[in-house]
Amino acid sequence: VTDSSTPARSLRLKLAYDGTAYGGWQRQLNCVSIQGLLETAFQRVTGERVSVTASGRTDAGVHALGQVASCNTNSSLTPDALRRALNASLPSDICILTVQEAPANFHAIREAVQKRYRYQIRTGQNRDVFARHYAWQIWHELDLEKMREATQHLIGRHDFRSFQTSGSQRKTTVRTILDLTLQGERTDFGQRITLEVEADGFLYNMVRNIVGTLVEVGRGKQTPSWVSEVLAARDRRRAGPTAPARGLTLLHVTYPW
Amino acid sequence: VTDSSTPARSLRLKLAYDGTAYGGWQRQLNCVSIQGLLETAFQRVTGERVSVTASGRTDAGVHALGQVASCNTNSSLTPDALRRALNASLPSDICILTVQEAPANFHAIREAVQKRYRYQIRTGQNRDVFARHYAWQIWHELDLEKMREATQHLIGRHDFRSFQTSGSQRKTTVRTILDLTLQGERTDFGQRITLEVEADGFLYNMVRNIVGTLVEVGRGKQTPSWVSEVLAARDRRRAGPTAPARGLTLLHVTYPW
Numbered sequence: 429v430t431d432s433s434t435p436a437r438s439l440r441l442k443l444a445y446d447g448t449a450y451g452g453w454q455r456q457l458n459c460v461s462i463q464g465l466l467e468t469a470f471q472r473v474t475g476e477r478v479s480v481t482a483s484g485r486t487d488a489g490v491h492a493l494g495q496v497a498s499c500n501t502n503s504s505l506t507p508d509a510l511r512r513a514l515n516a517s518l519p520s521d522i523c524i525l526t527v528q529e530a531p532a533n534f535h536a537i538r539e540a541v542q543k544r545y546r547y548q549i550r551t552g553q554n555r556d557v558f559a560r561h562y563a564w565q566i567w568h569e570l571d572l573e574k575m576r577e578a579t580q581h582l583i584g585r586h587d588f589r590s591f592q593t594s595g596s597q598r599k600t601t602v603r604t605i606l607d608l609t610l611q612g613e614r615t616d617f618g619q620r621i622t623l624e625v626e627a628d629g630f631l632y633n634m635v636r637n638i639v640g641t642l643v644e645v646g647r648g649k650q651t652p653s654w655v656s657e658v659l660a661a662r663d664r665r666r667a668g669p670t671a672p673a674r675g676l677t678l679l680h681v682t683y684p685w
Numbered sequence: 686v687t688d689s690s691t692p693a694r695s696l697r698l699k700l701a702y703d704g705t706a707y708g709g710w711q712r713q714l715n716c717v718s719i720q721g722l723l724e725t726a727f728q729r730v731t732g733e734r735v736s737v738t739a740s741g742r743t744d745a746g747v748h749a750l751g752q753v754a755s756c757n758t759n760s761s762l763t764p765d766a767l768r769r770a771l772n773a774s775l776p777s778d779i780c781i782l783t784v785q786e787a788p789a790n791f792h793a794i795r796e797a798v799q800k801r802y803r804y805q806i807r808t809g810q811n812r813d814v815f816a817r818h819y820a821w822q823i824w825h826e827l828d829l830e831k832m833r834e835a836t837q838h839l840i841g842r843h844d845f846r847s848f849q850t851s852g853s854q855r856k857t858t859v860r861t862i863l864d865l866t867l868q869g870e871r872t873d874f875g876q877r878i879t880l881e882v883e884a885d886g887f888l889y890n891m892v893r894n895i896v897g898t899l900v901e902v903g904r905g906k907q908t909p910s911w912v913s914e915v916l917a918a919r920d921r922r923r924a925g926p927t928a929p930a931r932g933l934t935l936l937h938v939t940y941p942w
Contacts, residue, residue, distance in 0.1 A: 446814045491815075512810070520817045525874060553769070557703045558748075558819070560777045617782060 435500035439507070440530040440683075441466075441480070443495040446521040448561040448674070453485040453495075462486075462522060466497070469517035473510065474503040483536045483543065483681040484630070489673035491562065494525075494544075496681040498536035531685065542606065542682035544626040545635045547675045549643070552618020563620075564639070564675040570621065570646030572612040577652035578645045579608045581659060582638060589662040591638055592631035593670060601662075604628045610642075624679070633670055641668035692757035696764070697787040697940075698723075698737070700752040703778040705818040705931070710742040710752075719743075719779060723754070726774035730767065731760040740793045740800065740938040741887070746930035748819065751782075751801075753938040755793035788942065799863065799939035801883040802892045804932045806900070809875020820877075821896070821932040827878065827903030829869040834909035835902045836865045838916060839895060846919040848895055849888035850927060858919075861885045867899075881936070890927055898925035 443462075451459030455467065463480055470478045482497045503510065507527035514524050548563040550556045555565050582605055589601040607626040612619055623642070625635055641658060644650045650668075658666045700719075708716030712724065720737055727735045737756045743749060760767065764784040771781050805820035807813045812822050839862055846858040864883040869876055880899070882892055898915060901907045907925075915923045 444811075444814050446817075515811070520812060521814050523812050523814050525811050554701075554772070554782050555777060555780050557701045557778050557780050560703075562815070 435476075435478075435502050437501050437503070438530040438532050438534040439499055439501060439510070440528045440534055440536070441497045441499070441524050442526040442528075443482075443497060444493050444523045444525055445491060445495065446561070447486060447489050447491045449521060450488060452488045452490070453482050459488075465518060465522060466514070469514045470499070470501075472517050473513040474501060474505070476501060476503065481536050483540045484678070486676075486678055487633075487673050489561075491674075491677040493546075493677055494680040495678050496536050496540070496683070498530060498534045500533070536681075539683050540629075540681050541684055542626060542628055543630060543678065544607075544624065544680040544682075545630070546677045546679050547623040547625075547635060547639045547671065548677075549621040549623075549639075549675060550618060551621070552615070554617045556617075556620075561674050562677075564643075564672050566643065566647075568647055570619065570643065571648060572610060572619070572621065572646065574648075574652050575642045575646040576610050578642055578655040579610060581653070581656040583608050586659055587662055588631055588634055588659070590658050590664055590667045591634045591641070592664060593633035593637065594664060598631060601631055603631065603634070626680075635676060636671040636673065637664075637667050639671035639675070643671065644668040692733075692735075692759050694759070695755065695757050695787040695789050695791040696767070697785045697791055697793070698754045698756070698781050699783045699785075700739075700754060701750050701780045701782055702748060702752065703818070704743060704746050704748045706778060707745060709745045709747070710739050716745075722775060722779060723771070726771045727756070727758070729774050730770040731758060731762070733758060733760065738793050740797045741935070743933075743935055744890075744930050746818075748931075748934040750803075750934055751937040752935050753793050753797070753940070755787060755791045757790070793938075796940050797886075797938050798941055799883060799885055800887060800935065801864075801881065801937040801939075802887070803934045803936050804880040804882075804892060804896045804928065805934070806878040806880075806896075806932060807875060808878070809872070811874045813874075813877075818931050819934075821900075821929050823900065823904075825904055827876065827900065828905060829867060829876070829878065829903065831905075831909050832899045832903040833867050835899055835912040836867060838910070838913040840865050843916055844919055845888055845891055845916070847915050847921055847924045848891045848898070849921060850890035850894065851921060855888060858888055860888065860891070883937075892933060893928040893930065894921075894924055896928035896932070900928065901925040 455461045455464040478499045480499045511527040550563045551566045585604040605627045611622045712718045712721040735756045739754045768784040807820045808823045842861040862884045868879045
């Protein structure tokens with residue numbers, strides 16, 4: 429027996445989006461959000477007013493290749509028919525990659541156990557016109573080896589309070605960084621630098637604050653070991669600036685099933 | 686003695702641009718052109734009204750990583766100072782990569798001896814949100830091996846009249862394709878296909894018409910040897926459709942010096 433107030437199915441959606449045009453994931457007044465467009469598409473396709481929850485609320489300008497969202501529905505459409513119909517109702521900078529049946533009341537935030545982000549940087553005197561929405565353009569060369577040395581202080585279980593932008597309310601600021609890599613590639617005009625970081629959770633702006641801090645080291649303004657002092661201080665004012673949103677992409681979210 | 690009517694210097698500019706927002710290279714009424722923005726930037730920086738000539742007039746939506754342009758100037762700024770000042774006056778989707786002194790009256794069209802283009806395709810049921818301005822999205826899988834077999838008929842010196850969009854007036858439609866490669870990469874959702882082609886010159890829409898023709902083969906609508914029939918017919922109506930502009934990027938232009 430199905431109670432009409434309890435939607436019959438729980439769904440897990442995997443999404444890619446170019447965040448350039450949006451005010452972020454979260455539905456809000458005065459700007460277009462990815463959540464808002466998705467919920468509107470759902471209503472158009474199924475007639476239901478659903479609430480779609482993402483693994484995390486990406487900020488304005490932040491991108492995703494593997495955002496995960498949950499929602500409950502009474503629709504009888506197959507997962508693949510839903511994917512196709514929703515994609516047909518969404519703009520070309522948002523795409524639902526997969527729709528899967530999920531355990532009852534699957535919740536994309538609460539059940540996420542790990543996330544992986546990418547941050548892209550370009551250096552050199554010429555801007556990369558194709559990366560202008562997807563990378564932080566820095567005019568000076570960065571010392572990649574020094575930055576790599578600095579990352580060693582961040583890997584593992586630490587209190588990352590120094591890397592949390594204030595305004596967020598979390599019970600604990602302790603997180604475990606499981607992987608943190610920096611790849612560099614030389615081009616005719618500078619460097620393409622890609623940071624990837626995986627953790628059991630991230631504080632607000634944590635990746636962007638880590639990147640801003642590592643860039644201080646890469647520019648030679650600070651030594652690699654300064655990063656361990658920043659970490660120990662547990663004070664946001666000690667870390668580097670927040671790197672721009674456009675360089676950040678949510679790559680992957682891991683769930684226990 | 687310098688005649689004031691003869692500009693003292695000839696310059697060679699190498700440019701990258703994202704063509705998405707523009708009506709193409711050529712200055713025209715009713716839309717913004719790359720040539721127009723460049724000439725306006727020149728006037729702002731040097732006070733001169735210069736005419737900038739590109740190696741070829743890329744169409745609306747076509748991109749460049751290595752467009753070359755020529756112009757004459759009386760400015761006394763160094764090439765590097767000019768590059769920096771012009772870039773500061775240009776929008777973020779256009780970048781002058783290098784400025785070099787050129788032989789007197791260097792002409793970017795007449796002196797070009799080879800050009801290299803790239804064309805990008807994505808296949809699969811999900812659109813690639815980050816490639817929406819840079820690739821042709823095709824919903825069906827393509828048979829890359831059959832497409833490669835078809836390219837063999839096009840390499841070398843041929844009359845490419847079948848691959849020329851009408852309206853262009855060229856003395857001869859014979860061109861030599863020096864290199865034509867197709868690279869494929871599988872992703873979770875489909876294929877990323879990159880065609881690169883180098884020739885001693887290209888007819889109007891020649892790359893896009895070649896791509897549209899090869900895609901007919903890749904989709905199984907035509908056999909690889911059909912391409913040699915199309916070539917022999919010297920009739921545009923025999924070839925495939927013109928591939929969309931957004932997949933095309935001018936990579937490189939070769940000059941004898």
